[in-house]
Amino acid sequence: MREMSFAGAIEDALAQAMAKDSRIVVMGEDVHMLRVNLFARFGKDRVRSTPISEAAFLGAAVAAAMAGLKPVAEIMMVDFIAVAVDALLNHAAKLERFSGGNWKAPVVVRTACGGGYGDGGQHEQCLWGWLAHIPGLAVVVPSTPADAGALMLSALEHDGPVVYLEHKLLADYWLDYLGAGGRKSVSFDVPAAGAKGPVPDQWESVPWGKAVIRKDGSDLTIASLGVSVHRASEAAEDLAKEGIAAEVIDLRSVAPLDIEAISDSVAKTARLMVVDEDYKEFGLSGEIAAQLLERGLSFRYGRVCTEDTVPYARHLEDEALPSRGRIVQAARTLMSQRKP
Amino acid sequence: MREMSFAGAIEDALAQAMAKDSRIVVMGEDVHMLRVNLFARFGKDRVRSTPISEAAFLGAAVAAAMAGLKPVAEIMMVDFIAVAVDALLNHAAKLERFSGGNWKAPVVVRTACGGGYGDGGQHEQCLWGWLAHIPGLAVVVPSTPADAGALMLSALEHDGPVVYLEHKLLADYWLDYLGAGGRKSVSFDVPAAGAKGPVPDQWESVPWGKAVIRKDGSDLTIASLGVSVHRASEAAEDLAKEGIAAEVIDLRSVAPLDIEAISDSVAKTARLMVVDEDYKEFGLSGEIAAQLLERGLSFRYGRVCTEDTVPYARHLEDEALPSRGRIVQAARTLMSQRKP
Amino acid sequence: MEPDLFMLYRQMLRSRLFEEAVMELWNEGRISGEMHLAIGEEAICPGVCTQLRDGDALALDHRGTPPLVMRGVSLVLLLKEFLGSPDGLCRGWGGHMHLFAPERLTASSGIVGAAGPTAVGFALAHQHLRAGAVAVAFFGDGAANQGMLMEAMNLASAWKLPAIFVCKDNQWAITTRSASVTGGDLVARAASFGMPAVEVDGMDAVAVWKTAATAIARARTGEGPSFIKGCCLRSEGHFLGDPLVRVARHPISEITEIAPPLIKAVGKFSGTTLAARAESLMKITELIGTTVKEQYLVKDDPLKRLRDTLGAQKKECEQIEEQCRREILQAVEDALPGR
Amino acid sequence: MEPDLFMLYRQMLRSRLFEEAVMELWNEGRISGEMHLAIGEEAICPGVCTQLRDGDALALDHRGTPPLVMRGVSLVLLLKEFLGSPDGLCRGWGGHMHLFAPERLTASSGIVGAAGPTAVGFALAHQHLRAGAVAVAFFGDGAANQGMLMEAMNLASAWKLPAIFVCKDNQWAITTRSASVTGGDLVARAASFGMPAVEVDGMDAVAVWKTAATAIARARTGEGPSFIKGCCLRSEGHFLGDPLVRVARHPISEITEIAPPLIKAVGKFSGTTLAARAESLMKITELIGTTVKEQYLVKDDPLKRLRDTLGAQKKECEQIEEQCRREILQAVEDALPGR
Ligand SMILES: Cc1ncc(C[n+]2csc(CCOP(=O)(O)OP(=O)(O)O)c2C)c(N)n1
Ligand SMILES: Cc1ncc(C[n+]2csc(CCOP(=O)(O)OP(=O)(O)O)c2C)c(N)n1
Ligand SMILES: [Mg+2]
Numbered sequence A, B: 001m002r003e004m005s006f007a008g009a010i011e012d013a014l015a016q017a018m019a020k021d022s023r024i025v026v027m028g029e030d031v032h033m034l035r036v037n038l039f040a041r042f043g044k045d046r047v048r049s050t051p052i053s054e055a056a057f058l059g060a061a062v063a064a065a066m067a068g069l070k071p072v073a074e075i076m077m078v079d080f081i082a083v084a085v086d087a088l089l090n091h092a093a094k095l096e097r098f099s100g101g102n103w104k105a106p107v108v109v110r111t112a113c114g115g116g117y118g119d120g121g122q123h124e125q126c127l128w129g130w131l132a133h134i135p136g137l138a139v140v141v142p143s144t145p146a147d148a149g150a151l152m153l154s155a156l157e158h159d160g161p162v163v164y165l166e167h168k169l170l171a172d173y174w175l176d177y178l179g180a181g182g183r184k185s186v187s188f189d190v191p192a193a194g195a196k197g198p199v200p201d202q203w204e205s206v207p208w209g210k211a212v213i214r215k216d217g218s219d220l221t222i223a224s225l226g227v228s229v230h231r232a233s234e235a236a237e238d239l240a241k242e243g244i245a246a247e248v249i250d251l252r253s254v255a256p257l258d259i260e261a262i263s264d265s266v267a268k269t270a271r272l273m274v275v276d277e278d279y280k281e282f283g284l285s286g287e288i289a290a291q292l293l294e295r296g297l298s299f300r301y302g303r304v305c306t307e308d309t310v311p312y313a314r315h316l317e318d319e320a321l322p323s324r325g326r327i328v329q330a331a332r333t334l335m336s337q338r339k340p
Numbered sequence C, D: 001m002e003p004d005l006f007m008l009y010r011q012m013l014r015s016r017l018f019e020e021a022v023m024e025l026w027n028e029g030r031i032s033g034e035m036h037l038a039i040g041e042e043a044i045c046p047g048v049c050t051q052l053r054d055g056d057a058l059a060l061d062h063r064g065t066p067p068l069v070m071r072g073v074s075l076v077l078l079l080k081e082f083l084g085s086p087d088g089l090c091r092g093w094g095g096h097m098h099l100f101a102p103e104r105l106t107a108s109s110g111i112v113g114a115a116g117p118t119a120v121g122f123a124l125a126h127q128h129l130r131a132g133a134v135a136v137a138f139f140g141d142g143a144a145n146q147g148m149l150m151e152a153m154n155l156a157s158a159w160k161l162p163a164i165f166v167c168k169d170n171q172w173a174i175t176t177r178s179a180s181v182t183g184g185d186l187v188a189r190a191a192s193f194g195m196p197a198v199e200v201d202g203m204d205a206v207a208v209w210k211t212a213a214t215a216i217a218r219a220r221t222g223e224g225p226s227f228i229k230g231c232c233l234r235s236e237g238h239f240l241g242d243p244l245v246r247v248a249r250h251p252i253s254e255i256t257e258i259a260p261p262l263i264k265a266v267g268k269f270s271g272t273t274l275a276a277r278a279e280s281l282m283k284i285t286e287l288i289g290t291t292v293k294e295q296y297l298v299k300d301d302p303l304k305r306l307r308d309t310l311g312a313q314k315k316e317c318e319q320i321e322e323q324c325r326r327e328i329l330q331a332v333e334d335a336l337p338g339r
């Protein structure tokens, strides 16, 4: 066991994989600096800086995967994927079907997401539910250093396209880049357990599409992912003081979705809250509700999500994103409702 | 009352609006032919054919709306919006928030959607749930000629961005274009009530975000939109013969979503089926489930959606899209479950 | 270097006859969706495709049939795919707009412009895994205005990738004359990304072959991408059943359908000025006129041109013609026994 | 035509002093997010912006402050927006990357390349509603590789729109030297879309003003779009706190942070060849070196240049300087009373 930062774990796992498999190529804007250690070790052919042409290089990454490479294509922030999403929606995600199962595109799209540092609505989106709507696309979101490394390996082992989302509030170099570097006058609400933690000496992948329970509880299930897992865990501590035992599930993967894990928990608690930093409507929180209903479960339901464009002002942003306070509040409401 | 085709109704309503308001400008690929009658009447400055540059002309339409025009930007098929969706996700939909409420982009994005004629997975998507995930974007989907015309006016009157989806199976010129023209040897399963019907002599907008009940029933609520409304109505006839009274709701608008109408019906039936030609997961069908649960309703739930990439072969396609048969089947299952 | 003219002729003819067979099946209602043929552009594809080797890759658009035919993909698998059969090339899931042949590293897309990034990705994989292999993108004049294609040309140039961008310029994008929506010149545009860009006579298979040879050699030796544009014809319109072609071929019946609402629209009280309305009508008439001209007056045909070049060698040509005819007939029979 | 040099100097100075004040507030931790300053590119903005009139429109990127300052938007509203105040220009919702001034038809975007389509849309609206008005897009050399921007140039050219595309070429896109990812030359690229495209000395406000005058006149008279590119400096790095600038300014402390993992990575057993690793390190060193050069050796400053031109008129200059200083101080005091 070693101790690593979230970003350090990704780099370490990726380096381990790159050393083993020369087909892994990292490409994206500024990767010679963003991944400077990989650049130094593996050279400019395998860590390739691109022009600001997301549509071209993401589309190229998909085709390169079809032709034998294992590209890790970096979209600097997931918000920018909007100029390139055709490569996923109409190409990578459909290839296996279109080819009658004869061809696949094992491309990993690595991208930073999430808010909490005051960049505003065009740089702080999550969009994992939006991407998961596309059949054929896998979407993973780690919340700890150990998962960050392991899920990177899982993504690289997967035989189809995967979007790997890295929350900026957990990745120290992003926060340094995005305004904390060069001045001591700001700080952000970084979850300690997410930013740094124990990791194995040798990286191994985690099972595909499996959630983990971060905290046991019998009164209420909280399903979450990314930074929100930590907000939920903190809220669960507050709730424990009120005598409410919340079970916190870290989904880790949006698609495939581990509905089994949620279902098992909700069968016990009969109360579900989804905490989702992506937009509330037409996304992950609704899908979980639908799948549980399809399984015939009866339960009380609530959700704490991002409801609208993320505002720039830090105080407005804090209100907009799922927070410990909002979760506690919503949990109380849910507990006040009779079990169905 | 006049009788009109679905496409004729859109054209007629749009022409009425264009005659009244010279700020309405239609732009898109091939609009000089696709909208040849409008082109002839209003001329090349107001019906503008574009290069195959969706990102540029959709982005331009958003800005033109900000600067006083009322653009109707046509994305030939909604599938192609993937190359241009940044203009909606990061610009049109966020403008009102970003500007602190000082500026809006009243742009109408008109686009063809849907399958049932064998074009395959890159041309037959619906994506309305995907688009509705974006806060600040309105999404409407008419299912009859009367609504097609009226919703076009509603969209033009709305003060923010609206995506107006026109199902190809209802629009005769699309089917002619896409393979029925020039040969008598193919036919498609076109819902009669959607392709042609009575329309008012003078067009008026319909209330924003309001569903309508197409058929009353007390056993089961079917919420649907677009072509699926007709499939659901046909299925309801079959079900009536089995003694099952289904209520069919035509949502007409995905965002805003008329949850009130669905909720009222489900409060009565305690059984909900969503029939949605868009992809099943992380979309409309889940959102409806979540919102009803948030209102504290208990109900049985099922859904008939498109679950994966739409296949090319007609027989596979028929299995993939929501059909009368699939709806009847799912309704029987739902009826077999005890009310909660 | 000189191409083998008989080989070129054979490939062009196979492609033509195959697509004519497809047309028949389409007319019989056996093929669904938008069926785009490449009849009229046969000089361009073989000029490039006959020089490809194992390991080379192809990125195709919605007119992807001929390159697959020329690369030796089974005609029966292709036909069965068009027919939506579970035994088709893509098991009936792709159809004629989404043809995939992994063993030929050949991918199609119905998204205009996608051939650009796809070829770049193939070329990138070549750089790592298959030194000396090339990737070709085939696309149209309309696609040249698609952002991702322009980005792809820049990326290929910046990374010196073994890619060849081939623009089949039929001057049309569906019903739009590309010149009316394109600023500047496409060859200059491609050249501005820092790659050799040439215009070639797209009706002359030999000229295309020679130009392609230079570009392919350049790519194989690691010198980077090239751009080739050739003008060609679109004899069967944008897709089968193209309304403009229908009007051109059956003016009376088709015009009686189109004209009444059009005349009504032009005659409406409010609208633009009379002059502007007249201009609109002129524009429509002009498009129909251009189509008529292409249908009946432009007698040019890349196949006939090469046949004329081969003029004296009648026997060899007839033998090829007979072989190709038999091959296609057999393929149709195999795909649709007893039709 | 000749510009009013004092007016140019005043606008450049206002912009510079305003951004310096912003830098202070940022250092105090009062401004969040990625703060991009335009210090070093002040010759370009006023050369264009001082010629705009009511009704003209602006599409800005992530360095949007100076054009807003020069177009007369309230400095207090701007500052309050940067501070996230509910009384800011956008009520604290937009922030410095999303500045919107509807009465000036000015919109910003943090999406690189979006200024292209936005300017085209403004120009289209002008064509219908405000004959004679123009729309200007400001963007960088990195943005020039974004598809939607290239598409926008084509669209403006095809539709002869009154748009002016102004590329502020600081040779950087964050930590990437644009030349290393750009094929060909940006002026030729723009020209290939069929519009006049010129390179101007982007450090010379007078030269920019004259070039812009031609482009603006052309647009106002309905002759279509133009492209202008000027090279400039990026004195404060990509954004405040730019790691490259930090290394350049505080080599010892910063390098002790970066070097250990880097050395460890370079020394790892498996990886690329030694030569390639050395090349990687060279590249990083080169980027730092370029930054050091720009920080300490290139003494060029567009503001100083114009001040030198005005050399003799010391009194007028000092008066302007005093007025600008007071204006900015007052704005800060109004935005943040008693700070
Ligand atoms: C992104 C996108 N936009 C629009 C379309 C609709 N479309 C299909 S083919 C076509 C015209 C293509 O023109 P060109 O590239 O010149 O090829 P051609 O058909 O002339 O061979 C258009 C607009 C599409 N398939 N994809
Ligand atoms: C579509 C998109 N891709 C990437 C980014 C991240 N990004 C922000 S600024 C920038 C560099 C822009 O370079 P340039 O256009 O030259 O402007 P400069 O910063 O040099 O003024 C990048 C890559 C973004 N904001 N949007
Ligand atoms: Mg063409």
Ligand SMILES: [Mg+2]
Residues within 6 Å of the ligand: D140, D141, D142, D168, D169, D170, D171, D172, D173, D174
């Ligand atoms: Mg730059």
